[in-house]
Amino acid sequence: MVYLQFANCELRIENLRDNSMKKHNGMRPHDVVILLKIAAKSGEDWYMKDLSVELGISASEVSESLNRSAYAGLIAQNKKVLMKKALLDFLEYGLKYVYPVKPGAVLRGMPTAHSAPPLSNQIVSDEMYVWPHAKGTERGQSIEPLHSSVPEACKKDGHLYHLLALVDALRIGRVREQEIAGKLLRQMIDQG
Numbered sequence: 001m002v003y004l005q006f007a008n009c010e011l012r013i014e015n016l017r018d019n020s021m022k023k024h025n026g027m028r029p030h031d032v033v034i035l036l037k038i039a040a041k042s043g044e045d046w047y048m049k050d051l052s053v054e055l056g057i058s059a060s061e062v063s064e065s066l067n068r069s070a071y072a073g074l075i076a077q078n079k080k081v082l083m084k085k086a087l088l089d090f091l092e093y094g095l096k097y098v099y100p101v102k103p104g105a106v107l108r109g110m111p112t113a114h115s116a117p118p119l120s121n122q123i124v125s126d127e128m129y130v131w132p133h134a135k136g137t138e139r140g141q142s143i144e145p146l147h148s149s150v151p152e153a154c155k156k157d158g159h160l161y162h163l164l165a166l167v168d169a170l171r172i173g174r175v176r177e178q179e180i181a182g183k184l185l186r187q188m189i190d191q192g
Contacts, residue, residue, distance in 0.1 A: 027072060029099050030057055030147040031065045032091070032167065035074055038082055039189050040159040054156065056149030084189055092182045096171045103141035103172065109133040110151045112143050114177050116165035118184055123177060129168070143168055163188060 037055055038046065048066070052059040069075040074087050109130030110116075114123045115138070128140025133151040145151065146164070154161035166188075169181035 027068055031069055033147045034065045036163045037160055040157055040163055055153045088186055101143055101171050105142055107132045107142045108139050109136035111138050112165045113168040113172055118162055119169055
């Protein structure tokens, strides 16, 4: 009788746990933006509310994003330490398959991929890629950013801009551009 009561209690606790925890339904594009923002902070202390304000992503979305990233092993369970090797492997080998992009119409925007630093200093190309942005200074083929707030966030944070431009080079670049972008990303994230 006591065993049966214990089993029923255990079952109720398990049901509560299952209902209170959200299921992991895979990563979302802005999860990469949030992880790269943390990388751009280069070891500085940060709070979720700061990430929210700096990226223009709601605090609840930042919180849920960090939960997904912890589940995926891209950030530690304490949600403060990037798992750099796992993140770099995901960016270099998986990102272009999970979040593919094709160049769109020629629009005004903010340069990205090989059209933006640091790759624009190393690669000469007639193709210009931009994130669509009304206040953009360049015209080029549009590349959909991982989140709509990316251009504004990058105007405020040059380090984040470089990281996201390199990520776009991994998503859309040719083999040579991808190799250089991967190498630069590893250097920039490993140093942080």
